[in-house]
Amino acid sequence: MVIDLLSYSLIPMFSSLALPFFAKKNIRIAIILANVALLSGFINISYLIINSITKPDIIPIIDPLTVFLIFTIYTVALAISFFSTYYGIEKEANPISYYSLILLSVSAMTSLVMVRDLFSLYLFVEILAVCSFALITSDIKSNSIEAAIKYFFLTFPASILIILGISLVLASQKALDFEIISVSTNIMTMIGLSFVIIGFLIKSGVVPFHFWTLDVYQGASSPISAYLAGIITKIGGIYAIIKISIIMKYYPVETISSILLFTSILTILIGAFGAIAQKDMKRMLAYSSISQMGYILAGVSTFSSTGIIAAVFHLFNHATFKTVLFLNSACIEKQTGTTNMTELKGLEKKMPITSWTSIIASMSTAGIPPLSGFWSKILVIIALWQVGYIKSAIIAIIASIITLGYFVLMQRKVFFGKLAEKLTEIKEVESPLLLPVIIMSLMIILAGIYVTYIYSYLEKIM
Amino acid sequence: MILYVLIYLVIIVGVVGAVISKKLLNSAIMLAIASIGISLLLFGYSAPWAAVFELSVCAGLITVLFISAVSLVKNEEDTTKEKQIKYSIFPLIMSAVVILSSIFIPEYFEKLSSYANTTQNGNELKIGDIIWSIRGIDVIAQIMLLAGGVFAIKHIFSYVKKQEE
Numbered sequence: 014m015v016i017d018l019l020s021y022s023l024i025p026m027f028s029s030l031a032l033p034f035f036a037k038k039n040i041r042i043a044i045i046l047a048n049v050a051l052l053s054g055f056i057n058i059s060y061l062i063i064n065s066i067t068k069p070d071i072i073p074i075i076d077p078l079t080v081f082l083i084f085t086i087y088t089v090a091l092a093i094s095f096f097s098t099y100y101g102i103e104k105e106a107n108p109i110s111y112y113s114l115i116l117l118s119v120s121a122m123t124s125l126v127m128v129r130d131l132f133s134l135y136l137f138v139e140i141l142a143v144c145s146f147a148l149i150t151s152d153i154k155s156n157s158i159e160a161a162i163k164y165f166f167l168t169f170p171a172s173i174l175i176i177l178g179i180s181l182v183l184a185s186q187k188a189l190d191f192e193i194i195s196v197s198t199n200i201m202t203m204i205g206l207s208f209v210i211i212g213f214l215i216k217s218g219v220v221p222f223h224f225w226t227l228d229v230y231q232g233a234s235s236p237i238s239a240y241l242a243g244i245i246t247k248i249g250g251i252y253a254i255i256k257i258s259i260i261m262k263y264y265p266v267e268t269i270s271s272i273l274l275f276t277s278i279l280t281i282l283i284g285a286f287g288a289i290a291q292k293d294m295k296r297m298l299a300y301s302s303i304s305q306m307g308y309i310l311a312g313v314s315t316f317s318s319t320g321i322i323a324a325v326f327h328l329f330n331h332a333t334f335k336t337v338l339f340l341n342s343a344c345i346e347k348q349t350g351t352t353n354m355t356e357l358k359g360l361e362k363k364m365p366i367t368s369w370t371s372i373i374a375s376m377s378t379a380g381i382p383p384l385s386g387f388w389s390k391i392l393v394i395i396a397l398w399q400v401g402y403i404k405s406a407i408i409a410i411i412a413s414i415i416t417l418g419y420f421v422l423m424q425r426k427v428f429f430g431k432l433a434e435k436l437t438e439i440k441e442v443e444s445p446l447l448l449p450v451i452i453m454s455l456m457i458i459l460a461g462i463y464v465t466y467i468y469s470y471l472e473k474i475m
Numbered sequence: 476m477i478l479y480v481l482i483y484l485v486i487i488v489g490v491v492g493a494v495i496s497k498k499l500l501n502s503a504i505m506l507a508i509a510s511i512g513i514s515l516l517l518f519g520y521s522a523p524w525a526a527v528f529e530l531s532v533c534a535g536l537i538t539v540l541f542i543s544a545v546s547l548v549k550n551e552e553d554t555t556k557e558k559q560i561k562y563s564i565f566p567l568i569m570s571a572v573v574i575l576s577s578i579f580i581p582e583y584f585e586k587l588s589s590y591a592n593t594t595q596n597g598n599e600l601k602i603g604d605i606i607w608s609i610r611g612i613d614v615i616a617q618i619m620l621l622a623g624g625v626f627a628i629k630h631i632f633s634y635v636k637k638q639e640e
Contacts (some may be wrong), residue, residue, distance in 0.1 A: 022615065023615070026615070026618065026619060029622060029626070030622055107629060107630050107633035107634075109631040110627075110629040111630065112624045112632070113622070113626045114623070114626050114627070114630060117619060117622055117623050117626065120619060121619055121623070123614070124615065124619070133616070136616045136620075137616065137619075139620075140616065140619045140620050140623050143620070143624060143627055144623050144626075144627070146627060147623075147626065147627035147630040147631055148630075150630065150631050150634045151630070151634070157634075158631070158634065161631075284589040353624075367499075400633070
């Protein structure tokens, strides 16, 4: 474990434990404590990361990948926590345990990216699963408990596969340390790591294990859908695959690489085609999220430096633009009471900020320059091209055009055209709800403009 | 040795009691007793972290979860009476298997433990050391797991309560 960064895990953990005691009589204290804990961590890690980008010689970074991911985790968690405060989550569920679970999940995720052995990795993934399971049930109106049970039961076989894989690695290597596993290659370890990868593929919700994600994203309350799609499934699933692919740098990985590539292309296509046919905005975003997961996996499947950098960068971009899109859908749901796209029309006139932030995030997802999504997608495609997966690179480009297509359709249906009659009384949401969305949209634009700095930073992770 | 036999007996009594008990509450308590026995065994076999996990999660958290669930379904339980005695045959068979295994299997365990011995940087290590001693962040993980479980239960129960309202 990276001891220097331990405070990023401990502070939210202790804050979550303190919440029930301090906020017993006044819920506002819980809200303030949770937001302040996350904000302080966010400011701190931003300072660290900006300094290491602008003054790389003066302030060397201990572990660039870990720091970058902690920054991503804090960014999304703070946005969700702040958004939930004004979204009226206290009417839906138990607010104290809601914020405690958010803080605890942040703590589990930061610990997860800090650990240096397989068993600890598994342990924190399970803690994250417990927190997510409870958070999914936050929406009192919909039947979110069914979604939560689905999540739990479908990710349970994944845990068995991971444990099986870990035991094979342990039997063959007599160690679980990443450093030791990465140096001594052996067939039994490879089989074990393959089981671990399959387990995490299920947890990530890639095709053909994607069915649970659709119901869960649609069934959970909107801020939690954003949290799950934005960061939890990425850190609790795809990050582990990225980490293992870094470990397996010296392994003969041709077979695993081609299987992962096939899965990723299937994920990209099924996600993209599935999104076109959807009428519900949240379900469409869920399909889009699956498709983007395919891009991250495509980068990983190359097992090359460029591929891994592209995967990590796309993970960050996906966290920002998908959070914005899900939070936009939450704003729309709050004001109109629905996310069914057939009932919505012309909202741009009534909700201009929601509309334009949604356009920025959609265009970034589709890979329109100069937004951040363009650079990470182009890096994935370059990585695929470099290792000779030319057909896959072309499919990735075509799928990106499909992505643009369904997002343009969504914008046209929801935001443009003549305003639907029953929506004439609708107003833009309160400004505190727009703040996280605006800040994250700015991050999408800035990450696109200053991509050279980010790339030079990410080069250090390999 | 007598201590271990006693612990084994406690576990068997706990497990059998959990299955044949007619009241769900008693079953949960018997299961907790069995978990405490297993935890003591793990302490005895020098796996303290595993023991602490067993004690806190299985004997503590799971029992709380069961007792809370029992309190929710208590009304139904009073009206339906099951013939539970036939299920007691399974723990009895299991107990017989455990007792026979403890007589015949030890030599295989000897072989397994010699396989588990390994060296790292010249130090002799066992699988237990690799899993429990070298990592050393389990305290954090355990606090998180316990807190996560408690908050999750609280959250889901308030969900159920609000939906009932």
